[in-house]
Amino acid sequence: MRRLVVYVVVLLAGCSPIVDASFSDVEVTRPNVSVPAAPTGALPSVTFSFSFDSTTLGANANPDAQEGIVSVNLHRLVLTAKSGITDLSFIETLHAMACVPTSKTSTSSSRQVEIADFERVIDLPVGSTFDVPIPEPVDLLPLLRPSSSEPRRILVIVNLGGRLPTSEWKADVSMGLSIELRQ
Amino acid sequence: MRRAILATMHLPKACSRSLGLLACAAVSVSAEEAMAQGPAPETGQITYTPMRRTGPEAPPSSRPVHAPPTVPIYAPVPGARSGQAHAPPPALPYEPAPVKRYASPPAQIYAPSATPRYAPPAAPLATPAMRSRFATSGTPAVVTTAVPTQAETGRRTMGLGFDLGMPDGVNLGLVLSPADWLRLAGSFGTNTTGLAYRGGLSLLPVGWGPSFSFEAGHCNLAPTNSVIRTFFSVSAWVAPYVQELGYTYFNAHLGFDLVRGNVTMYLHGGYTFLMGIVRAPKSVVVDSSTGTTVTIAEEGKVYAQTLSAKLGLVFLFGGS
Numbered sequence: 001m002r003r004l005v006v007y008v009v010v011l012l013a014g015c016s017p018i019v020d021a022s023f024s025d026v027e028v029t030r031p032n033v034s035v036p037a038a039p040t041g042a043l044p045s046v047t048f049s050f051s052f053d054s055t056t057l058g059a060n061a062n063p064d065a066q067e068g069i070v071s072v073n074l075h076r077l078v079l080t081a082k083s084g085i086t087d088l089s090f091i092e093t094l095h096a097m098a099c100v101p102t103s104k105t106s107t108s109s110s111r112q113v114e115i116a117d118f119e120r121v122i123d124l125p126v127g128s129t130f131d132v133p134i135p136e137p138v139d140l141l142p143l144l145r146p147s148s149s150e151p152r153r154i155l156v157i158v159n160l161g162g163r164l165p166t167s168e169w170k171a172d173v174s175m176g177l178s179i180e181l182r183q
Numbered sequence: 184m185r186r187a188i189l190a191t192m193h194l195p196k197a198c199s200r201s202l203g204l205l206a207c208a209a210v211s212v213s214a215e216e217a218m219a220q221g222p223a224p225e226t227g228q229i230t231y232t233p234m235r236r237t238g239p240e241a242p243p244s245s246r247p248v249h250a251p252p253t254v255p256i257y258a259p260v261p262g263a264r265s266g267q268a269h270a271p272p273p274a275l276p277y278e279p280a281p282v283k284r285y286a287s288p289p290a291q292i293y294a295p296s297a298t299p300r301y302a303p304p305a306a307p308l309a310t311p312a313m314r315s316r317f318a319t320s321g322t323p324a325v326v327t328t329a330v331p332t333q334a335e336t337g338r339r340t341m342g343l344g345f346d347l348g349m350p351d352g353v354n355l356g357l358v359l360s361p362a363d364w365l366r367l368a369g370s371f372g373t374n375t376t377g378l379a380y381r382g383g384l385s386l387l388p389v390g391w392g393p394s395f396s397f398e399a400g401h402c403n404l405a406p407t408n409s410v411i412r413t414f415f416s417v418s419a420w421v422a423p424y425v426q427e428l429g430y431t432y433f434n435a436h437l438g439f440d441l442v443r444g445n446v447t448m449y450l451h452g453g454y455t456f457l458m459g460i461v462r463a464p465k466s467v468v469v470d471s472s473t474g475t476t477v478t479i480a481e482e483g484k485v486y487a488q489t490l491s492a493k494l495g496l497v498f499l500f501g502g503s
Contacts, residue, residue, distance in 0.1 A: 029466075
């Protein structure tokens with residue numbers, strides 16, 4: 001009897017469960033992103049960037065750990081005005097790209113993903129929240145599989161165009177993700 | 184002539200009168216002879232046999248109209264039940280008659296079986312009233328109407344069960360065992376975080392030893408702890424997001440049940456399919472330097488297939 005119990009415990013310990021988990025709406029929010037003042041000109045544009053640690057999002061250099069994340073898709077990108085402005089209707093173009101920087105201080109990258117490419121067609125009021133249209137989900141999984149030499153960090157670079165404010169303003173940037181896990 | 188005619192006319196009358204006198208004399212003589220040969224009759228005793236009328240309450244064929252049989256009709260039948268097979272004896276005294284209408288007692292309805300389910304015939308009557316009605320034959324009819332009960336047969340059907348395992352947790356509940364090979368259970372408990380309840384059945388083909396168990400259970404949504412996270416092998420980076428977990432599970436187990444009297448101890452193990460939901464009401468800070476947070480806006484769905492096991496104890500009430 002005792003031997004049987006030992007066998008069962010060893011068997012259970014050696015066989016971890018097969019777990020499939022899916023999260024359809026995970027929101028990653030980077031608050032208070034500073035946007036510099038736009039230069040005066042005919043078609044002014046401004047580029048700003050922000051980064052955040054991706055370790056808690058599952059980024060791992062270990063291939064076995066990487067297998068645990070089946071898919072990460074971006075299906076929503078939202079800018080919310082926090083200070084300096086109250087209306088984001090001035091945005092006419094928006095291009096965003098996410099990447100894994102080669103170092104913590106560098107903006108260069110060997111793996112990058114374009115996450116938004118927007119151009120306003122109809123002039124409609126937006127308000128303080130701008131929900132960037134994303135035609136189809138964007139696969140962000142490469143960003144969570146850094147090499148051993150790359151930092152576990154995601155850098156997002158955004159370029160805005162339009163009748164931009166001439167003073168600095170701040171906004172929250174949120175990314176809606178759907179994640180599937182298996183372990 | 185006239186006298187002659189008259190004389191002849193009186194002649195037959197005289198002859199007939201004389202013949203009548205002679206006959207009377209002969210009869211009286213024979214009567215005296217007969218009286219002289221036989222015993223003198225006893226005076227003052229009259230014997231008659233009353234006729235019983237057939238009543239409307241019973242058909243004539245069912246009643247003994249004539250003399251009762253020499254063999255008592257209501258003699259006790261071994262193993263017969265009282266008051267069921269025979270009518271009570273007649274109250275009127277019958278004179279014995281040589282003719283025997285009923286040659287044998289009624290057939291034995293309740294034959295004694297090999298297993299002594301009834302008391303032996305030597306036992307006394309159950310009640311004094313029955314004894315007085317059936318005591319005419321000298322040997323009392325004996326019957327006990329005992330029906331075997333569950334306690335006499337040693338069958339135990341209900342009890343309590345306790346078990347410990349994952350993903351079931353700790354459960355305490357009722358056990359119903361209508362047969363040796365079948366055990367039904369319903370229980371409440373906890374998976375160490377929230378309320379859990381479960382129902383299932385166990386099949387024991389030989390009443391003990393190998394068993395097959397099928398169960399379905401549910402654990403309410405509740406904050407997780409290290410026990411739950413360890414069982415589900417939750418990765419370190421996922422752990423902050425698994426703040427609340429609730430699940431429904433189905434077990435298919437093989438096991439071994441050790442039965443000792445009223446107590447059964449078992450170890451079951453096998454396959455479990457589980458489906459649940461994960462919630463994270465609180466945002467998770469993924470980068471404190473920038474204040475980046477992650478919020479699970481919509482509850483996540485979890486499906487798991489795993490090996491599972493539990494150790495349990497069943498105590499059945501009653502029986503011998």
